[in-house]
Amino acid sequence: MPEHGTVVVGTARRPGTEPPCTDGLDVRRRGNKVCAAVVDGADHHEDVVRYSSIAPAVITHTGMATGGLAGLITAGRIAQAYEAAAHASAVYACMEPDWPTAVHWIGDCHAYGWDGTALTRWTTDRATGQRLRRDGGIPTVIAEARESRERLGLAQAGVATCHQVEIPEEVRLVLLVSDGVSDQVGQDMAEALCRCHGANPQALADALVTAAVADGDGYRDDATVIALLRPPPWQPPRPDAERTRLARAESSESDRTH
Numbered sequence: 693m694p695e696h697g698t699v700v701v702g703t704a705r706r707p708g709t710e711p712p713c714t715d716g717l718d719v720r721r722r723g724n725k726v727c728a729a730v731v732d733g734a735d736h737h738e739d740v741v742r743y744s745s746i747a748p749a750v751i752t753h754t755g756m757a758t759g760g761l762a763g764l765i766t767a768g769r770i771a772q773a774y775e776a777a778a779h780a781s782a783v784y785a786c787m788e789p790d791w792p793t794a795v796h797w798i799g800d801c802h803a804y805g806w807d808g809t810a811l812t813r814w815t816t817d818r819a820t821g822q823r824l825r826r827d828g829g830i831p832t833v834i835a836e837a838r839e840s841r842e843r844l845g846l847a848q849a850g851v852a853t854c855h856q857v858e859i860p861e862e863v864r865l866v867l868l869v870s871d872g873v874s875d876q877v878g879q880d881m882a883e884a885l886c887r888c889h890g891a892n893p894q895a896l897a898d899a900l901v902t903a904a905v906a907d908g909d910g911y912r913d914d915a916t917v918i919a920l921l922r923p924p925p926w927q928p929p930r931p932d933a934e935r936t937r938l939a940r941a942e943s944s945e946s947d948r949t950h
Contacts, residue, residue: 697923699726699787702893706901708872708914714740714780715870715916718748720756725788727752728918729763730801732870734779734845743771743778747846751784760784760796761854768798768849777847783815783868787920792858793866799845802874805863806886811879814857817871865890866920869900872913876904893919 699721707713714733719726729751733740747767755763763784771777781799795803800817844853859866865886873882881903889896897917906912 697789698724699789699923700893700921701726701728702895702897702919702921703917704894704897704901705916706872706904706914709906709910709912710736712736712741713914714744715872715914716744716746716748717868717916717918718752719918720749720752722756725756725786726920727755727760727763727784727786728868728920729755729782729784730868730870730916730918731767731780731782731846732799732801732872732914732916734781737778739774739776740778740780743774744780746770747780747782751782755784755786755796760786760794761851761856764796764798764846764849764854765851768846771845771847779845779847781817781871782846785866785868785918785920787866787922789923790861792860793863793920793922794856794858795866796854796856798849798854800871800874802869802871803857803859804867804869804882805859806865806867806883806890807863808890811883811886812863813874814859815855861922861925864922864924865893865896866922867896867900868918868920870914870916872904872915873900873917876907876913876915891921893921 701719705715716731719728729748731744731747733744750767751763754766781801783797783801783803786794797815802815805812885899889899897919900917901915904915
């Protein structure tokens with residue numbers, strides 16, 4: 693099978709104005725396959741800090757072996773190792789040549805795709821009320837009453853609570869972000885940065901976390917980005933181009949022997 697090249701990865705994490713940072717990330721590579729995860733802890737308790745540093749690697753290693761859903765569920769189980777289950781959101785992506793990018797998530801971490809023209813968010817964050825309306829059979833008044841309840845997190849990860857989507861191969865650049873980026877970097881700014889740094893995932897990740905701005909109260913959340921750039925599709929050389937290459941090589945060899 694032709695060599696298609698490798699996925700290029702950039703990562704960046706910027707602590708917010710309230711320490712300590714409870715965002716975490718991990719990238720796992722095996723051959724041309726890359727699994728990546730961003731985890732965003734819900735508060736700054738020491739247990740959440742510890743959990744957010746461990747969970748991303750659990751997700752990527754399990755995801756590489758058995759898939760993203762299993763990665764989220766496994767990471768959710770270890771949340772029970774604390775006195776009070778640590779609450780965190782997570783997004784996972786698996787990218788490799790010849791396959792769509794598989795994305796799994798729970799909570800309000802997000803995945804975006806840049807197609808060279810527009811930046812599209814491929815994930816949604818659903819509060820409890822939204823989930824109840826989606827599933828049906830629940831009176832609207834109850835769903836509305838629970839609208840502001842805490843979103844589901846890794847501790848509740850399961851087949852019914854995690855979400856998944858496939859981003860087409862044609863979308864070569866995929867971003868995984870915590871809500872410190874999705875909430876505090878505007879769409880126009882994010883698209884401008886993709887336009888400027890789309891060919892350089894590390895520069896783009898750095899620029900996105902730097903662009904996060906504080907709210908009216910001066911609060912800026914932790915901001916984390918993983919940028920994944922898949923290689924362009926492999927194309928066989930044109931016959932005329934191959935003949936030209938061989939002719940040049942023969943000419944060069946002849947010059948060296950005379």
